[in-house]
Amino acid sequence: MGSSLLHALPQDVRRDGERLFDISMWCIGRDVSHTDNLLLRRGLSRERIPAGQQGTSAYSGALPGGGALTLWGFGALCRVCGESVYVPRDGFTPFLVEEGRVAWPVFQAAALGTPREPVTPGECSAARAAVASLAEWLAGYEEWVVSLLGSGWRHECLAARRKAPAVPVEMLAAEWRRLAERVEALERPVENESFVPFTGA
Template sequence: MGSSLFQLLPQDVRREGERLFDVSMWCIGRDVTHEDNLLLRRGLTRERIPAGQRGTSAYSGALPGGGAFTLWGFGALCRVCGETVYVPRDGFSPSLVEEGHVVWPVFHAEGLGAPREPVTPDERSAARAAVVCLAGWLAGYEEWVAEVMGMGWRHECVAARRKAPPVPVEKLAVAWRGLASRVEALERPVVDESFAPVGA
């Protein structure tokens, strides 16, 4: 997927996104096993994985600024700007899914078919918008969890994880908002000041 002349997301942004997404998904995995399933409490709807099937349950909700998303343990599918964008937990490299080829319900990544790289300017904008919306939702969700559960719950979640989080759990929401800002900035035109009139 990284064959494009210009990367959709710079490598450092993808790396940071992957690290943040991994710890957020770990924490969300703990949230859904809480006696008061926090994703359901937050208003998401759940499609349970049928007995005997492999994969993870699907949780769906609305994205900030419009659009909708479905979240699994392996990633998120965001419907924004007329496109369906898959953001995998592993690699954090957004790709496009042909919704007509997907047989719902989906409980594992293979069920999404063969996602393809966004190539047109509109597709690439939609893919970046999906990352911004997803990051915004995750930031808002972390703020909400801290409010309703207290930071002790998040500390408990990461204590059960083998590796340390990329940022202190208190800063997870801020880190997601920072990532969203960096991705948004990629959409702004670059002004080449070397051609500015002298004295301007």
């Protein structure tokens, strides 16, 4: 893993994000198999896998504050700030994708080509914006699911998972919002200096 990634997301954010993303993606997998496919009900559009192909269906929708989202079982692609940022389920490390070189529709991670690390300040900023938007979308989605079906459905989803969740299901939306705030705060390191009291003549 290149050191440039540290400029996009610190290791603790990636670690916490990976834990949350794994829980949410598991739950979303249950949501799409619900008798009333919850992603479709939420307003996302679906691109089914053609017969004989491997992979997972693609669900697309809008991100909060602008931008677009494509969600698969293996990760998410966020189009923000003029960049296409791929956030894999495994590792939660944002990469840049050159969409012009991708043959759409995509049903496997390998079809996204060779994503590259964000290296310039602008690319790192876009990567952070994408992760924050994704976290906000997932927070809003979790709140919507609970308002629609109650927390019982999420407990049912996680009961089918053999390992205990890293966070209680009731805290999932709040933890996503907290992660979004942590990522957004990475964009404001210099502003914090303004809180130092001025002393002197």
